Amino acid sequence: MGALLHPTTSLCRTCKRALPALVEAREDRSVWLSKSCPEHGAQSVRLSTDAAWYAATRAVKPVASAPRRTPRPVHFGCPFDCGACAQHGQKVRLPVVTITSACNLDCPICYVYNKNDGTWHMDVAAFRRILQHLKDDLGEVDIVNFTGGEPFLHPEFMTFLEVARDAGVHRVTICSNGLFLAKNEPLVKRLGELGARVALSFDTFDPQTDVVLQGSRLVEAKLRALDLTEKYNVDVTLIPVMTKGMNDHEVGAILRMAMERPNVRHVELHTITYTGQGGTHFDPSRSGRISMVEVLDRIAETTHGWLTREDFVSSPCAHPLCYQIAYLLLDPDGGPPVPFTRFMPREALYACLAERLYLEPSRALEDALQDAMDRLWVSDEPEAERTLKILRQLLGALFPRDRVITREEALRAAERASKAVYVHSHMDEDTFDVERLAQCCDSNCAEDGTTIPVCAYNVLYKEKEAEFMAAPRSWGERSGDVKLRRLAVLA
Amino acid sequence: MTGRLEGTRCLVTGGSRGLGRELCLAFAREGARVAFTFRRREADAEDTTLRLRALGCEPQCFQGDVADGAHAQAVVGALTRAWGGLDVLVNNAGVQHVVPLALLEEPDWDLMLNTCLKGPYLFSRAALRGMIRARKGTILNVGVFSSERIVEAPAHYAAAKAGLRGLTDALAREVGRHGVRVNMLSPGLLDVGLGRMLMPHRVEEYRAQAALGRTGTAEEVARMAVFLVSDENTFMTGARVTPDGGL
Ligand code: SF4
Ligand SMILES: [Zn+2]
Numbered sequence: 001m002g003a004l005l006h007p008t009t010s011l012c013r014t015c016k017r018a019l020p021a022l023v024e025a026r027e028d029r030s031v032w033l034s035k036s037c038p039e040h041g042a043q044s045v046r047l048s049t050d051a052a053w054y055a056a057t058r059a060v061k062p063v064a065s066a067p068r069r070t071p072r073p074v075h076f077g078c079p080f081d082c083g084a085c086a087q088h089g090q091k092v093r094l095p096v097v098t099i100t101s102a103c104n105l106d107c108p109i110c111y112v113y114n115k116n117d118g119t120w121h122m123d124v125a126a127f128r129r130i131l132q133h134l135k136d137d138l139g140e141v142d143i144v145n146f147t148g149g150e151p152f153l154h155p156e157f158m159t160f161l162e163v164a165r166d167a168g169v170h171r172v173t174i175c176s177n178g179l180f181l182a183k184n185e186p187l188v189k190r191l192g193e194l195g196a197r198v199a200l201s202f203d204t205f206d207p208q209t210d211v212v213l214q215g216s217r218l219v220e221a222k223l224r225a226l227d228l229t230e231k232y233n234v235d236v237t238l239i240p241v242m243t244k245g246m247n248d249h250e251v252g253a254i255l256r257m258a259m260e261r262p263n264v265r266h267v268e269l270h271t272i273t274y275t276g277q278g279g280t281h282f283d284p285s286r287s288g289r290i291s292m293v294e295v296l297d298r299i300a301e302t303t304h305g306w307l308t309r310e311d312f313v314s315s316p317c318a319h320p321l322c323y324q325i326a327y328l329l330l331d332p333d334g335g336p337p338v339p340f341t342r343f344m345p346r347e348a349l350y351a352c353l354a355e356r357l358y359l360e361p362s363r364a365l366e367d368a369l370q371d372a373m374d375r376l377w378v379s380d381e382p383e384a385e386r387t388l389k390i391l392r393q394l395l396g397a398l399f400p401r402d403r404v405i406t407r408e409e410a411l412r413a414a415e416r417a418s419k420a421v422y423v424h425s426h427m428d429e430d431t432f433d434v435e436r437l438a439q440c441c442d443s444n445c446a447e448d449g450t451t452i453p454v455c456a457y458n459v460l461y462k463e464k465e466a467e468f469m470a471a472p473r474s475w476g477e478r479s480g481d482v483k484l485r486r487l488a489v490l491a
Numbered sequence: 492m493t494g495r496l497e498g499t500r501c502l503v504t505g506g507s508r509g510l511g512r513e514l515c516l517a518f519a520r521e522g523a524r525v526a527f528t529f530r531r532r533e534a535d536a537e538d539t540t541l542r543l544r545a546l547g548c549e550p551q552c553f554q555g556d557v558a559d560g561a562h563a564q565a566v567v568g569a570l571t572r573a574w575g576g577l578d579v580l581v582n583n584a585g586v587q588h589v590v591p592l593a594l595l596e597e598p599d600w601d602l603m604l605n606t607c608l609k610g611p612y613l614f615s616r617a618a619l620r621g622m623i624r625a626r627k628g629t630i631l632n633v634g635v636f637s638s639e640r641i642v643e644a645p646a647h648y649a650a651a652k653a654g655l656r657g658l659t660d661a662l663a664r665e666v667g668r669h670g671v672r673v674n675m676l677s678p679g680l681l682d683v684g685l686g687r688m689l690m691p692h693r694v695e696e697y698r699a700q701a702a703l704g705r706t707g708t709a710e711e712v713a714r715m716a717v718f719l720v721s722d723e724n725t726f727m728t729g730a731r732v733t734p735d736g737g738l
Contacts, residue, residue: 361690370591377593392594399589399688403532404508410688 252302494522505584557610634677663729679735702737
């Protein structure tokens with residue numbers, strides 16, 4: 001037995017019943033979550049390889065930002081009251097809209113439940129209602145993320161984009177495996193015209209690994225999709241799912257490509273989850289499981305230190321163990337990118353991220369940059385001069401002296417001067433921790449106005465929906481009358 | 492109906508775009524004869540020319556650097572020959588450069604001071620010879636921008652602006668006895684120039700601070716300028732007028 005870090009509520013990996021759980025640090029500094037199901041026995045999973053990092057990160061308090069509207073009563077207790085309920089800690093910052101169950105792949109690691117026969121498509125009217133709910137809740141809808149399935153397979157996909165644009169959504173991102181894009185140049189062109197962004201899954205450069213993780217050879221098609229999006233100025237977020245021993249050694253190469261390709265704005269590294277139609281059965285020993293801090297360390301190794309764990313901060317809009325974010329300034333002269341934390345304190349970067357999951361020009365950011373410039377200027381370190389030069393070029397791009405640019409052009413110039421790397425750690429039944437869930441800002445949005453944290457959605461709620469499951473599980477079956485909040489309080 | 496500047500001979504420096512262009516157009520609408528200078532943007536200058544022609548005004552257009560004394564002499568000389576004199580000089584040419592001290596290099600300083608301070612001195616001196624002789628004329632100095640910017644009031648900008656105020660005050664005093672008026676117009680954030688480039692949160696901050704709750708338009712500032720340089724403005728000199736929505 002190790003040292004208790006904290007109690008929480010988790011789920012049985014087999015019956016998904018809520019279970020009291022303990023998170024403990026062991027002698028070898030690893031962190032484990034343990035629980036026991038009366039029916040399916042004791043279960044434990046390693047959450048981290050570094051207890052000190054885990055505890056220090058968990059101690060970061062997210063900014064309190066409860067949702068304005070909580071349509072569901074607190075009845076069964078977390079996680080069975082999502083919608084959200086009044087105990088939820090974060091409003092929705094990343095609304096996710098699932099518009100189709102159709103997919104043109106059948107990835108072994110897929111973590112959502114989809115069925116390809118008898119596909120379901122959301123109708124546009126439903127999406128309009130979702131937008132209206134979001135507007136009521138948030139005032140303005142900054143960003144919407146379309147997912148599926150493969151969203152491009154929705155026969156009316158373009159209408160969804162136009163509706164979002166007409167509603168004034170600033171950023172529309174579309175999760176895609178890229179296959180449809182690779183074969184459909186006019187579509188990519190249209191995305192560029194509409195200013196839509198693509199979140200492209202990209203796990204590996206190695207065809208063998210590709211077959212194991214995604215079930216077929218996709219590298220070429222994905223690179224083609226990247227070329228096309230570059231051609232038509234479509235911004236891309238790369239989404240590699242990290243699996244230990246499979247592709248974690250490739251993270252440096254993926255990041256390097258992201259830095260080099262001008263239209264790749266962000267990389268969002270996911271840690272593998274063993275849930276959903278693929279994930280539940282993929283790799284029964286679950287030996288590929290990798291924790292957030294391991295991904296951070298793999299990044300440092302494979303980038304030879306141009307990006308290290310100290311360059312990351314938690315997101316203030318979520319539980320600190322859910323997102324780690326690093327921002328990097330690009331060197332127009334070709335030098336290695338400079339993480340923001342090398343010229344501003346981590347607290348300053350953290351503060352600048354208080355409003356969104358991504359950086360936007362703000363007073364806080366301006367002040368932090370001004371401080372940074374002064375500090376760099378008075379510093380004698382050789383890197384300081386290079387960084388200052390980069391910042392000077394950035395200001396030059398924002399306020400060119402030889403021409404007047406519009407605000408949109410300036411925003412774009414600012415965006416293009418930097419890139420972000422996220423490590424986003426979704427949960428499955430094994431790693432499920434309601435403390436994290438209750439601080440989630442990433443929610444699947446439904447027509448009836450409910451918003452469900454994506455981890456809860458993927459692990460629990462999506463099963464409810466006939467559209468996605470051939471045989472939906474009855475809801476009361478698992479939570480029954482048990483007041484789970486009481487379970488979380490351990491004897 | 493005759494305009495408020497009917498037949499008035501006006502020269503605007505930096506008139507190819509932004510507020511400068513709007514000033515040219517407003518003057519032309521009031522019946523003025525208009526000349527303007529520009530440094531680099533030929534396409535913009537051409538555009539301004541076409542717009543002025545559409546208003547029935549055939550402008551004189553000069554390319555050059557306001558900080559070049561020979562250019563200032565040549566422009567004023569050419570206008571004196573063409574029009575027989577000059578009634579209004581608007582020193583509008585400026586530099587948009589936003590930079591903190593850490594990044595403020597000597598060439599930046601020189602460019603700012605040359606354009607925003609030496610330029611008005613050179614053009615004023617060239618124009619005043621004729622104005623004093625005619626015992627009539629008016630100079631309007633445009634304060635480049637207010638302090639709403641990405642990093643507050645860069646040092647070279649603040650220095651140039653303070654210098655321009657000093658120049659306005661001193662000249663007003665010195666040439667008042669010849670019947671020549673010198674004023675300064677310092678608009679707030681507008682829908683042209685910097686106001687179009689600033690990040691949204693900056694514009695929001697401006698709106699929040701302004702009593703009128705909005706940014707201005709070049710057109711309304713130009714209307715103010717029409718009054719300031721017109722004969723209706725008989726008793727104001729050495730003044731600073733700040734149409735800024737009430738900051
Ligand atoms: S995740 Fe949030 S909304 Fe869902 S039950 Fe827990 S506290 Fe309520
Ligand atoms: Zn069980």
